[in-house]
Amino acid sequence: MTMTDHTVLPASLAGIRDEFLALEQGDRLLLLLEFADELPDLPERFREHPDLLERVEECQSPVYMFVETDGGVVQLHATAPREAPTTRGFASILAQGLSGLGVEEVLAVPDDFPLTIGLTEAVSPLRLRGMSGMLGRTKRRLRASEA
Amino acid sequence: MSIAADASPDFEGYAHPERLVSTGWLAEHLGEPGLVVVESDEDVLLYESGHIPGAVKIDWHTDLNDPVQRDYVDGAAFARLVGSKGISRDSTVVIYGDKNNWWAAYALWVFTLFGHEDVRLLDGGRAKWEAEGREYTREATKPEAADYPVVERDDSTIRAFKDDVLAHLGSPLIDVRSPEEFSGERTTAPAYPEEGALRAGHIPTARNVPWGKAAAADGTFKRTPELDALYRDEAGLANGDEVIAYCRIGERSAHTWFVLTHLLGFENVRNYDGSWTEWGSAVRVPIVQGAQPGEAPAR
Numbered sequence: 001m002t003m004t005d006h007t008v009l010p011a012s013l014a015g016i017r018d019e020f021l022a023l024e025q026g027d028r029l030l031l032l033l034e035f036a037d038e039l040p041d042l043p044e045r046f047r048e049h050p051d052l053l054e055r056v057e058e059c060q061s062p063v064y065m066f067v068e069t070d071g072g073v074v075q076l077h078a079t080a081p082r083e084a085p086t087t088r089g090f091a092s093i094l095a096q097g098l099s100g101l102g103v104e105e106v107l108a109v110p111d112d113f114p115l116t117i118g119l120t121e122a123v124s125p126l127r128l129r130g131m132s133g134m135l136g137r138t139k140r141r142l143r144a145s146e147a
Numbered sequence: 148m149s150i151a152a153d154a155s156p157d158f159e160g161y162a163h164p165e166r167l168v169s170t171g172w173l174a175e176h177l178g179e180p181g182l183v184v185v186e187s188d189e190d191v192l193l194y195e196s197g198h199i200p201g202a203v204k205i206d207w208h209t210d211l212n213d214p215v216q217r218d219y220v221d222g223a224a225f226a227r228l229v230g231s232k233g234i235s236r237d238s239t240v241v242i243y244g245d246k247n248n249w250w251a252a253y254a255l256w257v258f259t260l261f262g263h264e265d266v267r268l269l270d271g272g273r274a275k276w277e278a279e280g281r282e283y284t285r286e287a288t289k290p291e292a293a294d295y296p297v298v299e300r301d302d303s304t305i306r307a308f309k310d311d312v313l314a315h316l317g318s319p320l321i322d323v324r325s326p327e328e329f330s331g332e333r334t335t336a337p338a339y340p341e342e343g344a345l346r347a348g349h350i351p352t353a354r355n356v357p358w359g360k361a362a363a364a365d366g367t368f369k370r371t372p373e374l375d376a377l378y379r380d381e382a383g384l385a386n387g388d389e390v391i392a393y394c395r396i397g398e399r400s401a402h403t404w405f406v407l408t409h410l411l412g413f414e415n416v417r418n419y420d421g422s423w424t425e426w427g428s429a430v431r432v433p434i435v436q437g438a439q440p441g442e443a444p445a446r
Binding site: 029032033036084086087089121122123124126 | 190191192193195196208209245273
Protein backbone atom coordinates (compact mmCIF):
# COMPACT_ATOMS: atom_id res chain seq x y z
CA MET A 1 0.00 0.00 0.00
CA THR A 2 1.35 3.42 -0.88
CA MET A 3 0.53 6.49 1.10
CA THR A 4 -0.78 9.41 -0.86
CA ASP A 5 1.04 12.68 -0.50
CA HIS A 6 -1.52 14.52 1.57
CA THR A 7 -1.70 12.02 4.43
CA VAL A 8 0.83 12.05 7.23
CA LEU A 9 0.67 9.97 10.38
CA PRO A 10 1.46 12.17 13.38
CA ALA A 11 4.15 10.97 15.77
CA SER A 12 1.58 10.43 18.55
CA LEU A 13 -0.44 7.91 16.50
CA ALA A 14 2.69 6.33 15.01
CA GLY A 15 3.91 5.73 18.57
CA ILE A 16 0.64 4.03 19.53
CA ARG A 17 0.76 1.91 16.36
CA ASP A 18 4.33 0.82 17.08
CA GLU A 19 3.41 -0.10 20.65
CA PHE A 20 0.71 -2.44 19.34
CA LEU A 21 2.82 -3.92 16.56
CA ALA A 22 5.63 -4.80 18.97
CA LEU A 23 3.29 -7.17 20.85
CA GLU A 24 1.94 -10.70 20.29
CA GLN A 25 -1.74 -10.90 19.29
CA GLY A 26 -3.03 -11.72 22.77
CA ASP A 27 -1.02 -8.95 24.36
CA ARG A 28 -2.40 -6.47 21.87
CA LEU A 29 -5.83 -7.00 23.39
CA LEU A 30 -4.39 -6.30 26.83
CA LEU A 31 -2.86 -3.06 25.55
CA LEU A 32 -6.25 -2.11 24.12
CA LEU A 33 -7.69 -2.82 27.56
CA GLU A 34 -5.12 -0.45 29.07
CA PHE A 35 -6.29 2.24 26.69
CA ALA A 36 -9.90 1.46 27.63
CA ASP A 37 -9.05 1.84 31.31
CA GLU A 38 -7.33 5.15 30.62
CA LEU A 39 -10.22 6.85 28.84
CA PRO A 40 -10.77 9.90 31.01
CA ASP A 41 -14.19 10.87 32.32
CA LEU A 42 -15.88 13.61 30.34
CA PRO A 43 -15.22 17.17 31.46
CA GLU A 44 -17.94 18.50 33.75
CA ARG A 45 -19.41 20.81 31.12
CA PHE A 46 -20.39 17.89 28.86
CA ARG A 47 -21.94 15.94 31.66
CA GLU A 48 -24.38 18.78 32.08
CA HIS A 49 -24.90 19.18 28.33
CA PRO A 50 -25.19 15.74 26.76
CA ASP A 51 -26.75 17.50 23.74
CA LEU A 52 -23.27 18.74 22.78
CA LEU A 53 -22.11 15.19 22.19
CA GLU A 54 -22.38 13.32 18.91
CA ARG A 55 -23.41 9.68 18.78
CA VAL A 56 -21.05 7.52 16.73
CA GLU A 57 -23.46 5.39 14.71
CA GLU A 58 -20.72 3.19 13.27
CA CYS A 59 -20.06 1.72 16.70
CA GLN A 60 -22.06 -1.20 18.03
CA SER A 61 -21.99 0.25 21.52
CA PRO A 62 -23.22 3.66 22.54
CA VAL A 63 -20.28 6.01 22.24
CA TYR A 64 -20.56 9.76 22.28
CA MET A 65 -17.85 12.17 21.33
CA PHE A 66 -17.14 15.86 21.11
CA VAL A 67 -14.42 17.59 19.12
CA GLU A 68 -13.34 21.11 20.01
CA THR A 69 -10.57 23.42 18.91
CA ASP A 70 -8.85 26.11 20.88
CA GLY A 71 -6.46 28.34 18.96
CA GLY A 72 -6.18 25.71 16.24
CA VAL A 73 -5.40 22.90 18.70
CA VAL A 74 -7.76 19.92 18.68
CA GLN A 75 -9.23 18.28 21.80
CA LEU A 76 -11.26 15.09 21.47
CA HIS A 77 -13.54 13.95 24.29
CA ALA A 78 -15.44 10.68 24.27
CA THR A 79 -17.48 8.48 26.54
CA ALA A 80 -18.58 4.86 26.28
CA PRO A 81 -19.95 2.46 28.90
CA ARG A 82 -17.78 0.11 30.97
CA GLU A 83 -19.49 -2.85 29.30
CA ALA A 84 -18.04 -1.75 25.96
CA PRO A 85 -14.29 -1.86 26.58
CA THR A 86 -13.39 -2.29 22.91
CA THR A 87 -15.19 0.91 22.03
CA ARG A 88 -13.64 2.67 25.03
CA GLY A 89 -10.22 1.50 23.86
CA PHE A 90 -10.78 2.85 20.35
CA ALA A 91 -11.99 6.18 21.71
CA SER A 92 -9.05 6.38 24.08
CA ILE A 93 -6.50 5.73 21.31
CA LEU A 94 -7.97 8.55 19.24
CA ALA A 95 -8.39 10.90 22.20
CA GLN A 96 -4.75 10.37 23.19
CA GLY A 97 -3.41 10.36 19.64
CA LEU A 98 -5.33 13.32 18.26
CA SER A 99 -5.70 15.70 21.20
CA GLY A 100 -3.11 18.45 21.08
CA LEU A 101 -2.60 18.22 17.33
CA GLY A 102 -3.34 21.05 14.92
CA VAL A 103 -6.49 20.87 12.79
CA GLU A 104 -4.49 20.27 9.59
CA GLU A 105 -2.54 17.48 11.24
CA VAL A 106 -5.73 15.69 12.24
CA LEU A 107 -7.22 16.11 8.79
CA ALA A 108 -4.04 14.56 7.33
CA VAL A 109 -4.30 11.35 9.39
CA PRO A 110 -4.74 8.44 6.95
CA ASP A 111 -8.33 7.14 7.03
CA ASP A 112 -7.06 3.58 7.24
CA PHE A 113 -5.12 4.22 10.45
CA PRO A 114 -7.38 1.85 12.47
CA LEU A 115 -6.50 -1.00 10.11
CA THR A 116 -2.75 -0.44 10.47
CA ILE A 117 -2.28 -0.93 14.21
CA GLY A 118 -2.21 -4.70 14.19
CA LEU A 119 -5.69 -5.36 15.57
CA THR A 120 -7.42 -6.82 12.53
CA GLU A 121 -6.71 -10.36 13.67
CA ALA A 122 -7.35 -9.99 17.40
CA VAL A 123 -10.35 -7.68 17.12
CA SER A 124 -11.57 -8.24 13.51
CA PRO A 125 -11.91 -5.67 10.70
CA LEU A 126 -15.68 -5.56 11.29
CA ARG A 127 -15.23 -4.18 14.79
CA LEU A 128 -12.47 -1.81 13.72
CA ARG A 129 -15.05 -0.01 11.62
CA GLY A 130 -16.11 1.61 14.89
CA MET A 131 -12.76 3.36 15.18
CA SER A 132 -12.84 4.36 11.51
CA GLY A 133 -16.26 5.88 12.19
CA MET A 134 -14.90 7.92 15.09
CA LEU A 135 -11.95 9.14 13.05
CA GLY A 136 -14.20 10.05 10.11
CA ARG A 137 -16.59 11.96 12.35
CA THR A 138 -13.75 13.84 13.99
CA LYS A 139 -12.51 14.99 10.59
CA ARG A 140 -16.01 15.92 9.43
CA ARG A 141 -16.53 18.03 12.53
CA LEU A 142 -13.27 19.83 12.01
CA ARG A 143 -13.99 20.50 8.34
CA ALA A 144 -17.44 21.77 9.22
CA SER A 145 -16.14 24.14 11.87
CA GLU A 146 -13.48 25.42 9.48
CA ALA A 147 -15.94 26.12 6.69
CA MET B 148 -18.95 -37.70 33.26
CA SER B 149 -21.24 -34.73 33.19
CA ILE B 150 -22.17 -32.76 36.24
CA ALA B 151 -25.64 -33.07 37.76
CA ALA B 152 -28.12 -30.50 36.48
CA ASP B 153 -29.18 -27.43 38.42
CA ALA B 154 -32.46 -28.45 40.05
CA SER B 155 -33.50 -24.83 40.65
CA PRO B 156 -37.29 -24.51 40.89
CA ASP B 157 -36.95 -21.43 38.68
CA PHE B 158 -36.45 -23.73 35.72
CA GLU B 159 -39.58 -25.78 36.31
CA GLY B 160 -41.77 -25.88 33.24
CA TYR B 161 -38.95 -25.67 30.72
CA ALA B 162 -38.74 -28.63 28.36
CA HIS B 163 -35.02 -29.10 29.02
CA PRO B 164 -34.20 -27.37 32.29
CA GLU B 165 -30.82 -29.12 32.36
CA ARG B 166 -29.73 -26.66 29.68
CA LEU B 167 -29.66 -23.81 32.20
CA VAL B 168 -27.72 -23.17 35.36
CA SER B 169 -28.30 -20.38 37.84
CA THR B 170 -25.62 -18.01 39.06
CA GLY B 171 -25.78 -19.62 42.51
CA TRP B 172 -25.27 -23.08 41.04
CA LEU B 173 -22.29 -21.90 39.02
CA ALA B 174 -20.69 -20.18 42.00
CA GLU B 175 -20.95 -23.45 43.96
CA HIS B 176 -19.55 -25.60 41.16
CA LEU B 177 -16.69 -23.39 39.97
CA GLY B 178 -13.48 -25.37 39.76
CA GLU B 179 -15.21 -28.75 39.74
CA PRO B 180 -13.42 -31.27 37.50
CA GLY B 181 -15.32 -31.80 34.27
CA LEU B 182 -16.78 -28.30 34.23
CA VAL B 183 -15.51 -25.67 31.80
CA VAL B 184 -16.97 -22.17 31.93
CA VAL B 185 -16.87 -20.23 28.66
CA GLU B 186 -17.48 -16.52 28.16
CA SER B 187 -18.74 -15.38 24.76
CA ASP B 188 -19.53 -11.71 24.18
CA GLU B 189 -20.31 -9.19 21.53
CA ASP B 190 -17.45 -7.04 22.85
CA VAL B 191 -14.19 -8.86 22.15
CA LEU B 192 -12.46 -7.20 25.11
CA LEU B 193 -15.11 -7.65 27.77
CA TYR B 194 -13.64 -10.94 28.99
CA GLU B 195 -10.24 -9.30 29.49
CA SER B 196 -11.88 -6.49 31.46
CA GLY B 197 -13.00 -9.03 34.08
CA HIS B 198 -14.43 -12.55 33.90
CA ILE B 199 -15.72 -15.32 36.13
CA PRO B 200 -12.70 -16.95 37.80
CA GLY B 201 -11.44 -19.87 35.74
CA ALA B 202 -13.58 -19.04 32.69
CA VAL B 203 -12.08 -19.25 29.21
CA LYS B 204 -13.04 -17.04 26.29
CA ILE B 205 -14.42 -18.02 22.91
CA ASP B 206 -15.11 -15.20 20.47
CA TRP B 207 -17.85 -15.68 17.89
CA HIS B 208 -16.00 -13.77 15.23
CA THR B 209 -12.33 -14.59 15.65
CA ASP B 210 -12.77 -18.17 16.93
CA LEU B 211 -16.00 -19.66 15.59
CA ASN B 212 -16.20 -18.12 12.12
CA ASP B 213 -13.94 -19.34 9.35
CA PRO B 214 -11.55 -16.48 8.62
CA VAL B 215 -11.95 -16.70 4.84
CA GLN B 216 -15.17 -18.41 3.78
CA ARG B 217 -18.51 -17.32 5.21
CA ASP B 218 -19.02 -20.42 7.33
CA TYR B 219 -18.16 -21.86 10.71
CA VAL B 220 -14.82 -23.45 11.43
CA ASP B 221 -14.55 -27.12 10.46
CA GLY B 222 -14.24 -30.11 12.76
CA ALA B 223 -10.45 -29.97 12.93
CA ALA B 224 -10.37 -26.27 13.78
CA PHE B 225 -13.16 -26.66 16.34
CA ALA B 226 -11.29 -29.55 17.98
CA ARG B 227 -8.11 -27.44 18.15
CA LEU B 228 -10.01 -24.45 19.53
CA VAL B 229 -11.97 -26.14 22.28
CA GLY B 230 -9.16 -28.57 23.11
CA SER B 231 -6.89 -25.59 23.74
CA LYS B 232 -9.52 -24.27 26.17
CA GLY B 233 -9.40 -27.48 28.18
CA ILE B 234 -12.70 -28.85 26.85
CA SER B 235 -13.06 -32.59 26.26
CA ARG B 236 -15.93 -34.30 24.49
CA ASP B 237 -17.51 -35.19 27.84
CA SER B 238 -16.97 -31.83 29.55
CA THR B 239 -19.92 -29.97 30.98
CA VAL B 240 -19.67 -26.59 29.25
CA VAL B 241 -21.46 -23.59 30.74
CA ILE B 242 -21.52 -20.52 28.50
CA TYR B 243 -22.33 -16.98 29.58
CA GLY B 244 -22.01 -13.55 28.04
CA ASP B 245 -23.20 -9.99 27.60
CA LYS B 246 -26.46 -8.72 26.09
CA ASN B 247 -28.86 -11.29 27.56
CA ASN B 248 -26.59 -14.16 26.52
CA TRP B 249 -27.11 -13.26 22.88
CA TRP B 250 -23.61 -14.35 21.80
CA ALA B 251 -23.45 -17.08 24.42
CA ALA B 252 -26.51 -18.69 22.83
CA TYR B 253 -24.83 -18.36 19.44
CA ALA B 254 -21.74 -20.17 20.76
CA LEU B 255 -23.96 -22.85 22.31
CA TRP B 256 -25.63 -23.35 18.94
CA VAL B 257 -22.24 -23.76 17.25
CA PHE B 258 -21.19 -26.30 19.92
CA THR B 259 -24.41 -28.13 19.07
CA LEU B 260 -23.49 -28.20 15.36
CA PHE B 261 -20.53 -30.29 16.47
CA GLY B 262 -22.73 -32.48 18.63
CA HIS B 263 -21.23 -31.45 21.96
CA GLU B 264 -23.70 -33.05 24.28
CA ASP B 265 -23.54 -31.23 27.59
CA VAL B 266 -23.56 -27.52 26.88
CA ARG B 267 -25.60 -25.13 29.04
CA LEU B 268 -26.21 -21.42 29.48
CA LEU B 269 -25.79 -19.40 32.64
CA ASP B 270 -29.28 -17.95 33.12
CA GLY B 271 -28.94 -14.17 33.25
CA GLY B 272 -25.40 -14.15 31.86
CA ARG B 273 -22.89 -11.48 32.78
CA ALA B 274 -25.52 -8.96 33.78
CA LYS B 275 -26.96 -11.11 36.55
CA TRP B 276 -23.58 -12.32 37.81
CA GLU B 277 -22.52 -8.69 38.00
CA ALA B 278 -25.76 -7.41 39.55
CA GLU B 279 -25.32 -9.94 42.33
CA GLY B 280 -21.85 -8.59 43.03
CA ARG B 281 -20.21 -11.91 42.31
CA GLU B 282 -16.51 -12.25 41.73
CA TYR B 283 -14.70 -11.22 38.55
CA THR B 284 -11.01 -11.50 37.88
CA ARG B 285 -8.62 -10.18 35.26
CA GLU B 286 -6.30 -13.08 35.88
CA ALA B 287 -5.73 -14.98 32.66
CA THR B 288 -7.04 -18.54 32.81
CA LYS B 289 -4.40 -21.05 31.74
CA PRO B 290 -6.36 -24.19 30.92
CA GLU B 291 -4.65 -27.52 30.56
CA ALA B 292 -5.12 -28.52 26.93
CA ALA B 293 -7.48 -31.45 26.38
CA ASP B 294 -7.88 -33.90 23.54
CA TYR B 295 -11.03 -33.16 21.61
CA PRO B 296 -11.96 -35.47 18.74
CA VAL B 297 -12.39 -34.14 15.22
CA VAL B 298 -16.13 -34.32 14.71
CA GLU B 299 -17.79 -33.49 11.42
CA ARG B 300 -20.15 -30.54 11.71
CA ASP B 301 -23.80 -31.52 11.26
CA ASP B 302 -25.32 -28.80 9.09
CA SER B 303 -28.56 -30.64 8.41
CA THR B 304 -30.38 -30.74 11.74
CA ILE B 305 -30.34 -27.31 13.37
CA ARG B 306 -28.95 -25.20 10.54
CA ALA B 307 -30.85 -23.98 7.49
CA PHE B 308 -29.48 -22.60 4.23
CA LYS B 309 -31.15 -20.27 1.75
CA ASP B 310 -32.49 -23.12 -0.40
CA ASP B 311 -33.92 -24.78 2.70
CA VAL B 312 -35.78 -21.58 3.48
CA LEU B 313 -37.13 -21.31 -0.08
CA ALA B 314 -38.40 -24.87 0.18
CA HIS B 315 -39.85 -24.09 3.62
CA LEU B 316 -41.95 -21.04 2.58
CA GLY B 317 -45.46 -21.50 3.90
CA SER B 318 -44.24 -23.25 7.06
CA PRO B 319 -43.49 -21.30 10.25
CA LEU B 320 -40.72 -18.73 10.01
CA ILE B 321 -39.75 -16.49 12.90
CA ASP B 322 -37.98 -13.23 12.14
CA VAL B 323 -36.33 -12.22 15.40
CA ARG B 324 -35.10 -8.79 14.29
CA SER B 325 -36.49 -5.46 15.41
CA PRO B 326 -39.82 -4.26 13.98
CA GLU B 327 -37.90 -1.60 11.98
CA GLU B 328 -35.81 -4.26 10.26
CA PHE B 329 -38.86 -6.47 9.72
CA SER B 330 -40.89 -3.77 8.02
CA GLY B 331 -37.99 -2.65 5.87
CA GLU B 332 -37.24 0.74 7.40
CA ARG B 333 -33.72 -0.44 8.22
CA THR B 334 -31.41 -3.33 7.37
CA THR B 335 -29.67 -3.44 10.75
CA ALA B 336 -30.78 -3.20 14.35
CA PRO B 337 -31.55 0.28 15.67
CA ALA B 338 -28.33 1.89 16.91
CA TYR B 339 -26.24 -0.54 14.88
CA PRO B 340 -24.42 0.55 11.73
CA GLU B 341 -26.30 0.18 8.44
CA GLU B 342 -24.50 -2.55 6.57
CA GLY B 343 -24.65 -5.75 4.75
CA ALA B 344 -27.92 -6.04 2.80
CA LEU B 345 -29.01 -4.45 -0.45
CA ARG B 346 -32.76 -4.77 0.14
CA ALA B 347 -34.87 -4.32 3.24
CA GLY B 348 -37.91 -6.19 4.50
CA HIS B 349 -38.57 -9.77 5.55
CA ILE B 350 -39.02 -13.27 4.19
CA PRO B 351 -42.67 -13.78 3.15
CA THR B 352 -44.92 -15.26 5.88
CA ALA B 353 -42.36 -14.70 8.66
CA ARG B 354 -43.77 -13.65 12.02
CA ASN B 355 -41.85 -10.97 13.86
CA VAL B 356 -40.88 -11.85 17.43
CA PRO B 357 -37.84 -9.75 18.41
CA TRP B 358 -35.39 -12.06 20.17
CA GLY B 359 -35.02 -9.89 23.27
CA LYS B 360 -38.68 -10.40 24.16
CA ALA B 361 -37.67 -13.81 25.51
CA ALA B 362 -35.51 -12.16 28.18
CA ALA B 363 -36.68 -10.66 31.46
CA ALA B 364 -35.37 -7.35 32.78
CA ASP B 365 -32.62 -9.06 34.79
CA GLY B 366 -31.33 -10.89 31.72
CA THR B 367 -32.76 -14.30 32.66
CA PHE B 368 -35.11 -16.12 30.35
CA LYS B 369 -38.79 -15.47 30.81
CA ARG B 370 -40.74 -18.34 32.32
CA THR B 371 -42.82 -20.79 30.33
CA PRO B 372 -46.24 -19.06 30.48
CA GLU B 373 -44.81 -15.82 29.11
CA LEU B 374 -42.81 -17.66 26.44
CA ASP B 375 -45.91 -19.64 25.45
CA ALA B 376 -47.83 -16.40 25.10
CA LEU B 377 -45.15 -14.99 22.80
CA TYR B 378 -44.45 -17.92 20.55
CA ARG B 379 -47.61 -20.02 20.66
CA ASP B 380 -50.39 -17.48 21.18
CA GLU B 381 -48.95 -14.49 19.32
CA ALA B 382 -46.70 -16.10 16.70
CA GLY B 383 -48.97 -19.12 16.23
CA LEU B 384 -46.45 -21.91 16.68
CA ALA B 385 -47.90 -25.32 17.54
CA ASN B 386 -46.38 -28.58 18.75
CA GLY B 387 -44.85 -30.57 15.93
CA ASP B 388 -44.16 -27.50 13.78
CA GLU B 389 -40.99 -27.29 11.80
CA VAL B 390 -39.65 -23.82 12.43
CA ILE B 391 -36.86 -21.74 10.92
CA ALA B 392 -35.61 -18.65 12.76
CA TYR B 393 -33.46 -15.93 11.24
CA CYS B 394 -32.10 -12.47 11.94
CA ARG B 395 -29.23 -10.61 10.24
CA ILE B 396 -26.35 -13.08 10.54
CA GLY B 397 -27.89 -15.79 12.69
CA GLU B 398 -26.73 -14.63 16.13
CA ARG B 399 -29.94 -13.19 17.56
CA SER B 400 -31.87 -16.11 16.05
CA ALA B 401 -29.54 -18.57 17.81
CA HIS B 402 -30.95 -17.12 21.04
CA THR B 403 -34.50 -17.77 19.80
CA TRP B 404 -33.45 -21.23 18.61
CA PHE B 405 -32.36 -21.95 22.20
CA VAL B 406 -35.67 -20.73 23.60
CA LEU B 407 -37.79 -22.72 21.16
CA THR B 408 -35.70 -25.89 21.37
CA HIS B 409 -34.58 -26.14 24.96
CA LEU B 410 -37.12 -24.09 26.89
CA LEU B 411 -40.32 -24.72 24.92
CA GLY B 412 -39.41 -28.16 23.57
CA PHE B 413 -39.95 -27.69 19.82
CA GLU B 414 -38.02 -30.51 18.20
CA ASN B 415 -37.55 -29.26 14.66
CA VAL B 416 -36.11 -25.78 14.87
CA ARG B 417 -33.38 -24.62 12.53
CA ASN B 418 -31.40 -21.41 12.51
CA TYR B 419 -30.85 -19.77 9.12
CA ASP B 420 -27.45 -18.18 9.71
CA GLY B 421 -27.25 -16.65 6.23
CA SER B 422 -30.19 -14.60 7.46
CA TRP B 423 -30.94 -11.13 6.17
CA THR B 424 -27.39 -10.33 5.06
CA GLU B 425 -27.78 -13.17 2.55
CA TRP B 426 -31.52 -13.05 1.77
CA GLY B 427 -31.58 -9.26 1.47
CA SER B 428 -28.82 -9.34 -1.13
CA ALA B 429 -29.75 -12.50 -3.03
CA VAL B 430 -31.15 -12.21 -6.56
CA ARG B 431 -34.82 -13.04 -7.15
CA VAL B 432 -35.83 -14.23 -3.72
CA PRO B 433 -39.23 -12.97 -2.56
CA ILE B 434 -39.32 -10.13 -0.02
CA VAL B 435 -42.24 -8.54 1.81
CA GLN B 436 -42.17 -5.02 3.26
CA GLY B 437 -44.37 -3.61 5.97
CA ALA B 438 -45.58 -4.89 9.30
CA GLN B 439 -47.64 -7.83 7.95
CA PRO B 440 -46.08 -11.28 7.33
CA GLY B 441 -47.37 -11.37 3.75
CA GLU B 442 -48.19 -14.35 1.53
CA ALA B 443 -45.99 -17.18 0.35
CA PRO B 444 -45.43 -16.82 -3.41
CA ALA B 445 -47.21 -19.34 -5.61
CA ARG B 446 -44.90 -22.14 -6.68
